[in-house]
Amino acid sequence: MDSKAVARWCDARREAHATGGGRWIEIGDPYRPSAAERDAIAGHCTRFNLALYRFARGGSDPDALSAFARVMGLERRDPTLGADRRGVATVRVARNPHESEMIPFTSRALNWHTDGYYNTLERSVRGVVMHCASPAESGGENILLDPDLVFAAMQEQDPVLVEALAHPCAMTIPAYEAGGTVVRPARHGPVFRFFDDPPGLHMRYTMRTRSIRWRSTPDTARAVAALEATIASLAAHHVHVRFEANEGVICNNVLHRRSAFVDGEDEGSHRVVLRIRSFDPVSTR
Ligand SMILES: [Fe+2]
Incomplete structure (x- = not known):
């Protein structure tokens, strides 16, 4: 995009957020969302890059979630560590020592990131569903932020900042080794990148300071430094949500973070989140 097109895009994205609105969308049957429900999800994702939804039933059924995500366009799944054959990963406090090394599978807080920031560009995660099967006894709040607003704010502040972050080697994730084997080689990539088909801004980012x-x-x-400050400065656009069972977010891989949590004694008060990552963004048809 040339600079005029970028400016127009930034204005349009800010405009889309200018008027808020209730974001919860009720889904009667996740296997067969109605046309109105699909339109509501698509509309919210067009405006905010995310939609909060609540299932009337099928809360912890991975098949129901998978079907819902497919209807909304998240077809090609990222077979990440922990994902099953449908591409649905169960994120909870790990019971096995291998998983427990990874922060998502602990009860610790997770700082701002987008999912799959360590993927190759060809396997960019563009669509994500995070769905609560059961909440923790306490804590486990998520905060969500549309990356388009971060880009627009930084572009307005100084286009050189955006240019630096759009460099193909802006960010490097060192190789991940386990037990003397390279599980994932080192990966370079930009933080900001525009895709043409389907069009949209993609952000790869983690606020972690280790392993980056x-x-x-x-x-x-x-x-x-400006990126961190910009995320904080957009607090008015942070979406704070503590999902109850049957609730979740479907999004175009927006920035998110998670607070620490405490699981209860019985299984029913353990935080369990079903997660789908897809190479497809949410369909807006
Ligand atoms: Fe995440």
């Missing part, structure tokens, strides 16, 4: 290397230039360092 930024390109060594003064502009990159300035841009990374």
Whole structure:
């Protein structure tokens, strides 16, 4: 996009957020959402890149969630660690020592990130569903933020910052090794990138300081600091939500974080989130 097109895009994205509105969408049957329910999800994702929904039934059934995500366009699933044959991962406090090394599978807080930031560009995660099968006894709040607003704010502040973060080697995730084997090689990539088909901004990011290397230039360092500040400055657009059972978010891989939580003694008060990652964004048809 040329600079005028970028400016128009930024204005349009800010405009879309200018008027809020109730974001919860009730889904009667996740296997067969009605046309009105599908339109509501698509409409919210077009405006905010995310939609909060509540299932009337099928709350913890991975088949129901998978069917719902498919209807909404999330066809091609990212077979991440922990995902089953449908591409549905169960995120909960791990019982086995291998998983328990990874923060998502603990009860600890997770800082701002988008999902799959370590994927190759060809396997960019564009659509995500996070669905609560059961909440923790306490804590486990999510905060969500549309990355388009972050881009627009930074572009307005100084286009050089955005340029630094759009560099193909802006961010490097070092190789992941376990037991002396390279599970995932080192990956480089931009933070911001526009896709043409389907169109949209894609953001790869983690606020983690471990296991991440930024390109060594003064502009990159300035841009990374500005990015953190921009996320904080957009607090009015942070969507705070503590999902109850049967509730979740379907989104175009928006920025999100999670607070720490405490599971109760019985299974019913353990935080269990079903998660789908897809190479497809939410369908807007
Ligand atoms: Fe995540």
